[in-house]
Amino acid sequence: MLNKQKVAFLGAGNMAEAMISGMVESNAIPTEQIIVSNRSNQGRLQELKAKYDITAMTKDKLKFEEIDMLILAMKPKDIDAVLKSIRDLVSPHTVVLSVLAGITTEHMEEGLPQGQKVIRVMPNTSSMMRESATAIAAGEYTDDEDMKLAEELLNSIGEVYTIQEEKMDIFTGIAGSGPAYFYYLMEHIEKAGKDSGLEPEVARQIGAQTILGAAKMIMEREETPAQLRQNVTSPNGTTAAGLDALEKFGGGEAIAQAVKGAEKRSKEISSQFKKVLVAN
Numbered sequence: 001m002l003n004k005q006k007v008a009f010l011g012a013g014n015m016a017e018a019m020i021s022g023m024v025e026s027n028a029i030p031t032e033q034i035i036v037s038n039r040s041n042q043g044r045l046q047e048l049k050a051k052y053d054i055t056a057m058t059k060d061k062l063k064f065e066e067i068d069m070l071i072l073a074m075k076p077k078d079i080d081a082v083l084k085s086i087r088d089l090v091s092p093h094t095v096v097l098s099v100l101a102g103i104t105t106e107h108m109e110e111g112l113p114q115g116q117k118v119i120r121v122m123p124n125t126s127s128m129m130r131e132s133a134t135a136i137a138a139g140e141y142t143d144d145e146d147m148k149l150a151e152e153l154l155n156s157i158g159e160v161y162t163i164q165e166e167k168m169d170i171f172t173g174i175a176g177s178g179p180a181y182f183y184y185l186m187e188h189i190e191k192a193g194k195d196s197g198l199e200p201e202v203a204r205q206i207g208a209q210t211i212l213g214a215a216k217m218i219m220e221r222e223e224t225p226a227q228l229r230q231n232v233t234s235p236n237g238t239t240a241a242g243l244d245a246l247e248k249f250g251g252g253e254a255i256a257q258a259v260k261g262a263e264k265r266s267k268e269i270s271s272q273f274k275k276v277l278v279a280n
């Protein structure tokens with residue numbers, strides 16, 4: 001199906017590149033059908049064109065009527081300027097996807113022509129490795145066919161989960177912001193390894209392989225994380241000692257609070273934009 005679709009990115013930053021790189025790497029869509037655009041930074045466009053063999057142009061050169069899926073990938077603060085500038089250009093058949101944290105489908109629908117198909121997307125930066133956990137939520141005018149198409153495209157950058165839009169904040173708390181929690185965890189593992197005489201690079205590789213293995217166990221086996229943990233914890237053994245320290249220093253609570261903190265911030269960002277919408 002994606003053999004015919006034209007996909008254009010509005011915004012050529014880090015997130016757009018993470019997604020483009022996953023799409024190109026997986027051959028999900030021919031590179032000539034991917035267009036990347038931005039406001040004005042020509043150097044960045046040339047860089048992406050050279051790296052991925054895709055089409056690149058500033059926004060004012062886009063042929064909107066040819067675009068099947070338009071992916072908004074600028075910062076949330078720029079959304080209203082962008083919606084205003086494309087409102088009279090976007091074609092009725094185009095499905096508008098947005099990866100902008102905190103921007104609701106309602107907000108996008110308000111800024112676009114009546115009846116525009118809109119999908120809210122929350123990928124993470126592991127898109128680059130084609131290992132994103134990506135959520136999609138449908139707007140009011142989107143049909144099953146649009147959602148299937150979006151899922152097919154986004155499957156090229158990892159796993160896709162269709163969720164209700166009100167769950168987007170908790171999804172952001174777990175998956176959107178989640179890679180950073182594991183990087184933080186790895187920083188500490190690396191430091192502990194180094195303190196005990198390991199080369200930091202070696203400690204890093206060992207830690208990363210351990211996270212990968214544990215993630216695969218959770219994804220591919222029937223046991224819950226709690227059962228898996230119990231299975232590897234012998235009384236008075238090394239794992240028990242490690243887990244005791246985690247408990248003593250509030251490891252579990254810290255992780256839960258990280259997810260809740262990011263969820264709360266996502267809600268705050270959304271409500272700021274809702275206020276703007278009401279004020280207009």
Ligand SMILES: NC(=O)c1ccc[n+]([C@@H]2O[C@H](COP(=O)([O-])OP(=O)(O)OC[C@H]3O[C@@H](n4cnc5c(N)ncnc54)[C@H](OP(=O)(O)O)[C@@H]3O)[C@@H](O)[C@H]2O)c1
Nearest residue numbers: 011012013014015038039040041073074075076078100101
């Ligand atoms: N990082 C993550 O893990 C993550 C996860 C999920 C979602 N997101 C979302 O991804 C989005 C993009 O983040 P980023 O870090 O990739 O941003 P970024 O690197 O700052 O890039 C922003 C891009 O938007 C373009 N732009 C700004 N205003 C524009 C306009 N009026 N018309 C056309 N293009 C415009 C910029 O073009 P110029 O350079 O020419 O101005 C630039 O290419 C954010 O909304 C964020 O919420 C990020």
